[in-house]
Amino acid sequence: MSQIEITPALLAEWRQKAEAAGGGEWKVYEASDGIFIADANDGEGPHLAEVWWPRDAAHIAAASPAAVLALVAEVEMLRNRLDAIECPNCGNQPKFCMCDEQTSGNETNFVTKGEVK
Numbered sequence: 001m002s003q004i005e006i007t008p009a010l011l012a013e014w015r016q017k018a019e020a021a022g023g024g025e026w027k028v029y030e031a032s033d034g035i036f037i038a039d040a041n042d043g044e045g046p047h048l049a050e051v052w053w054p055r056d057a058a059h060i061a062a063a064s065p066a067a068v069l070a071l072v073a074e075v076e077m078l079r080n081r082l083d084a085i086e087c088p089n090c091g092n093q094p095k096f097c098m099c100d101e102q103t104s105g106n107e108t109n110f111v112t113k114g115e116v117k
Contacts, residue, residue: 006075015072018065026064028057037061 004010025040026048035057036047051057087097 011072011075014068018068018072021065023065023069025066026061028054028061030054040064 022039026037027040028051029036029038029047035051035054037049037051037057037060038047049060051060086092087099089099090097092099
């Protein structure tokens with residue numbers, strides 16, 4: 001499996017595409033003439049795509065614009081929280097910290113910026 005680097009530019013691209021697609025949730029429905037992906041608010045039509053395999057349909061529907069927007073927001077929120085953490089020994093962020101004293105056992109000693117050390 002290839003590794004995709006989740007960069008800020010990629011997150012912005014995913015957000016733009018999800019918003020352009022309407023930002024809604026999708027669902028799968030099966031009819032006598034196939035398996036379809038539709039907007040969850042549009043009943044059984046019009047369909048967005050026809051899919052051959054139910055497993056593919058479930059995956060595509062799960063990656064709806066609403067799901068992509070939620071994932072992008074979660075990644076950005078977690079990155080912002082990570083940026084607000086610093087090592088109490090050297091003041092660097094955890095990803096840049098080279099202190100040997102940053103952990104004691106399994107417990108980390110990082111603090112949020114602005115906390116009293």
